Every structure is written in structure tokens, then in C-alpha cells.
Amino acid sequence: MSVPRRFLTSDKGTFGAFTAEERWPIICQNAVDDIKTEVEELKKAGATQEVISEGLVLEKELAELREEILKNTELRAFTEEEIKIANVPGSFNEYLKESSAINRSWANAEWLFAEVYLYRRINVLFMSKKAEYWQKFDIFDRLKQATFKSSLYGVVELAHRYKNLREQLKTLDVNKESDLEILQILFKEFIEVSLWGNATDLSLLTNITLEDIKSIQGAKAREESEAKIVVNDTDKAWESLLNSTKQSKRVDFVLDNSGFELYADLMLAAFLIESKLASKCIFHAKDMPYMVSDVMLKDYDALVKDLEDREFFPVAVGSEDDSSLNLFASELSNFVKNGSLELRTDSFWTTHLDYWAIDPSETKYHGAEIHKDLMNSDLVIFKGDLNYRKLAGDRQWPRTTDWDVAIGPLAHNGVVSLSLRTCKADVQVALPDGLDEKLCKEWEKDHPGQGSWWCSSGKWAVICFSSGN
Ligand code: F6P
Numbered sequence: 078m079s080v081p082r083r084f085l086t087s088d089k090g091t092f093g094a095f096t097a098e099e100r101w102p103i104i105c106q107n108a109v110d111d112i113k114t115e116v117e118e119l120k121k122a123g124a125t126q127e128v129i130s131e132g133l134v135l136e137k138e139l140a141e142l143r144e145e146i147l148k149n150t151e152l153r154a155f156t157e158e159e160i161k162i163a164n165v166p167g168s169f170n171e172y173l174k175e176s177s178a179i180n181r182s183w184a185n186a187e188w189l190f191a192e193v194y195l196y197r198r199i200n201v202l203f204m205s206k207k208a209e210y211w212q213k214f215d216i217f218d219r220l221k222q223a224t225f226k227s228s229l230y231g232v233v234e235l236a237h238r239y240k241n242l243r244e245q246l247k248t249l250d251v252n253k254e255s256d257l258e259i260l261q262i263l264f265k266e267f268i269e270v271s272l273w274g275n276a277t278d279l280s281l282l283t284n285i286t287l288e289d290i291k292s293i294q295g296a297k298a299r300e301e302s303e304a305k306i307v308v309n310d311t312d313k314a315w316e317s318l319l320n321s322t323k324q325s326k327r328v329d330f331v332l333d334n335s336g337f338e339l340y341a342d343l344m345l346a347a348f349l350i351e352s353k354l355a356s357k358c359i360f361h362a363k364d365m366p367y368m369v370s371d372v373m374l375k376d377y378d379a380l381v382k383d384l385e386d387r388e389f390f391p392v393a394v395g396s397e398d399d400s401s402l403n404l405f406a407s408e409l410s411n412f413v414k415n416g417s418l419e420l421r422t423d424s425f426w427t428t429h430l431d432y433w434a435i436d437p438s439e440t441k442y443h444g445a446e447i448h449k450d451l452m453n454s455d456l457v458i459f460k461g462d463l464n465y466r467k468l469a470g471d472r473q474w475p476r477t478t479d480w481d482v483a484i485g486p487l488a489h490n491g492v493v494s495l496s497l498r499t500c501k502a503d504v505q506v507a508l509p510d511g512l513d514e515k516l517c518k519e520w521e522k523d524h525p526g527q528g529s530w531w532c533s534s535g536k537w538a539v540i541c542f543s544s545g546n
Pocket residue numbers: 096100192275278280281333334368460461462463464466501502
């Protein structure tokens with residue numbers, strides 16, 4: 078089968094076109110508003126004149142970036158100065174040079190490239206400021222923290238679940254045939270916890286209410302959502318992990334969003350470690366503020382602090398809730414101390430390169446290095462929608478295309494992988510015959526003219542496994 082082209086922001090009627098036209102300007106406007114608030118707070122706190130005036134410049138520059146998108150200007154190359162100051166990977170300008178023959182403005186570009194480019198442009202604005210304050214500033218932090226704070230209900234519920242589970246796990250032995258059935262059920266449960274954690278994505282949920290958050294984060298919601306997992310390879314992943322003959326097993330997480338999703342991923346990791354299904358989990362985070370809510374290393378630190386902070390999560394000191402939250406926080410700190418949990422970052426994850434580049438043949442932008450490293454893993458879990466888009470190249474595959482075809486070299490170059498994605502974009506593969514048509518019809522009923530957007534709605538999910546052989 079020939080490889081289809083990537084989705085373009087000019088593909089009429091797609092979620093990608095809608096994103097470029099509607100969602101990006103909103104994301105930029107939110108950033109402008111955030112800087113405004115920040116500058117006001119800095120003034121009150123008596124910050125230096127340099128920090129305040131650079132904040133005002135940033136406000137203007139972010140507004141100009143928004144204008145660029147609205148006016149559909151050309152995607153310009155990064156200047157030498159920007160590349161140096163902000164460490165912009167050469168892949169960006171290289172891509173722009175290569176694609177100069179085609180029209181490449183905001184509303185007429187490959188969606189994946191233009192989206193990644195947008196976050197890089199935002200980052201360059203911050204990195205070009207003299208004040209270290211702005212260089213280190215995460216423009217999305219306020220939103221990340223506020224949404225995590227409003228996740229109290231789901232956070233406490235999972236913390237209790239984990240506390241009880243820990244007791245249960247003491248009685249189970251991964252080497253005992255009779256305990257394996259229970260462990261497999263728990264594996265499935267925590268895979269689903271991590272999967273649906275991806276439903277809380279801040280770039281989509283711009284107007285989310287507390288009730289909305291509750292309704293997507295609880296155990297009841299997960300149970301009800303099981304039928305919405307339209308591809309489910311959990312059993313294959315279980316078999317593969319179990320059959321790996323290695324003494325000490327390693328599971329990697331290519332992370333997506335911070336806050337509740339990261340918390341859910343940590344739950345899965347803690348389950349794997351405590352049950353001895355894995356002896357080590359490695360979390361791969363982003364090296365800059367990205368796609369609004371993606372995890373940076375500092376977001377992990379913030380999460381552990383938040384779990385222990387009773388102003389942040391105001392449960393009664395000494396209560397069950399309090400002890401469950403504290404227990405999970407100290408569990409995490411212990412894992413980090415004893416090396417069973419490690420967090421890393423690499424510039425590869427914020428280049429525009431898709432995951433067909435996780436291969437020995439990609440030697441320029443760490444693709445080969447990442448591949449070599451992930452070959453040591455017994456299971457690499459790719460979280461969320463953007464990672465799914467990158468796995469499948471964000472291409473216009475027929476929706477019944479085999480997963481192993483859509484992910485290209487990664488299906489055969491030795492990396493064992495599992496994608497956990499709530500569907501939030503146009504690219505969709507691995508569906509059984511007839512299902513897409515059925516879901517399009519179903520979605521079309523309430524969303525006339527947008528049937529194919531069922532897979533951009535975040536209401537359905539997929540779990541796709543590849544053995545890498
Ligand atoms: O805006 C594009 C996009 O990548 C969508 O695909 C998705 O809605 C969102 O941003 C990111 O989702 P996730 O956090 O699950 O990768």
C-alpha cells in the first residue's frame with residue numbers, strides 16, 4: 078500500500094482545519110490573557126522594571142502571533158539568532174526549506190508540522206527575553222495547575238484505590254500461576270485509568286466545568302466508557318510483558334499531559350512496580366511548554382508537592398483522604414529515590430518529526446538514539462492523541478489500515494509499543510470493517526455534516542499494541 082499524504086490545515090471539514098482556524102487563535106488569546114494577569118501580579122509583588130517591561134513585550138508578541146494565524150501569513154523560518162538563543166532544532170528550518178515549493182501558511186500547511194511549529198514559536202518568544210524569569214516561565218502553568226486542582230474528586234478516588242490495592246498486592250505473587258488472573262484484571266484496570274486520564278486535555282477542554290471533570294475521571298465513568306474503547310489490544314500487551322524473559326523488566330511512558338493524566342500514568346507505573354510486573358518505569362517528558370498541557374520535568378515535581386499540600390487539595394488533615402494522598406506522594410518519592418521511577422527529557426519529543434523517525438536510520442535529531450534506548454524497554458507506552466498522530470504519521474490512512482502498517486518502521490524495528498489514546502484528531506486506523514461508517518452515522522445525528530469527527534471528539538478511545546517484530 079502506498080503511504081498517503083499527511084493531513085493539511087486546508088483540508089476542508091476536518092478537525093485539523095477547525096483547529097488552525099478556531100482553536101489556535103483561542104490558545105494564543107489565552108496566553109495573552111495569562112501574561113496580562115502575570116504582569117499585574119508581578120507589579121504588585123514589586124518585580125524589577127526589566128521583568129515587567131519584558132512581560133509587556135511578550136503580551137504584544139503573543140497577540141501578534143495570534144494575528145499571524147488569523148491573517149494566515151507564511152510560516153517563516155527561524156532566524157539564526159532565535160536558533161541560538163532558544164536552541165531550536167535544525168529540523169524546523171530544514172523542513173521549511175524542503176517544503177518551500179508548496180504553499181505553507183498557517184491555514185495551508187501540514188497540520189502536524191504547523192502545530193508543533195506554533196509551540197516552538199511561542200517558546201522562542203520567551204527564550205529571547207533577557208530575564209531568566211521569562212526564560213523559565215511556563216505560559217500554560219496557571220491552567221495546568223488550576224485544572225489539576227479541580228480534579229480533587231478523581232485524585233482522591235484513585236488515591237484510595239491505590240491504598241487498598243497496595244494491601245491486596247502484598248498477597249499476590251507474579252510468579253504464581255493462580256495469582257496471574259487477578260493481576261491481569263488489575264493490569265486492565267490501570268491501563269484504563271491511564272487511558273481515560275488522557276480525556277482531561279487542556280487544549281480541548283477550554284470551557285470545562287467541575288462537573289465535566291468529575292464525570293470523566295471517576296471509576297463509574299471508566300466502567301461506562303469501556304464500550305467506547307473501539308480497538309483494545311490490552312491482552313496482547315499483557316501477554317507480551319508477561320512473556321518477556323528478562324529478569325528485571327522496564328516499562329517506558331512517552332508522556333502526554335500533566336495534572337490528572339500524569340497522576341493516572343503514575344498510578345499505572347506504581348501498580349506495575351508494586352506488583353513486580355516491572356522493576357523500573359521511565360517517564361519521557363517534554364523539554365519546553367508544549368501543546369498547552371504536556372508534561373515537563375518540573376510538572377512532576379509540582380504534582381508531588383500538590384498531593385501533599387492541603388491548601389491545594391483541601392481535605393481534612395488526618396482524614397482517610399489525607400492519608401491516601403500522602404501515601405501516594407511518599408510512594409512516588411520512594412520510587413524515585415530507589416531508582417524504580419525515572420524521569421527524562423529529550424529534544425526529540427518536541428521536534429516536528431513523527432515516530433517513523435524512531436529508527437536507526439534517523440541520525441540527525443536523536444531518532445536513532447531514542448530507538449536504541451527504547452529497544453531496552455519491555456513495553457513503551459505512548460500516551461495520548463498527539464503521540465498517536467505521530468505514530469501514524471498523521472496521514473490520511475483508510476480507517477481500516479492495519480496498525481503495523483500505519484506506524485511504519487516502528488512495527489518492525491524491535492520496539493514493543495502500546496498506544497493509549499482518547500481519539501481527538503482526524504487520523505484513525507486499525508478499525509474493524511464497518512465500524513467507522515457506523516460511528517460516523519451515530520455522530521452525524523447530533524452533529525450534522527460532521528459525522529467523521531466522532532474520532533476528534535475525545536469520546537472514544539483506542540489501545541493499540543505492536544510487538545515490534
Ligand atoms: O490540537 C491538536 C491536538 O494534537 C489534537 O490532536 C488533540 O486534541 C490535542 O491537540 C492534544 O491532545 P493530547 O494531549 O491527547 O495529545
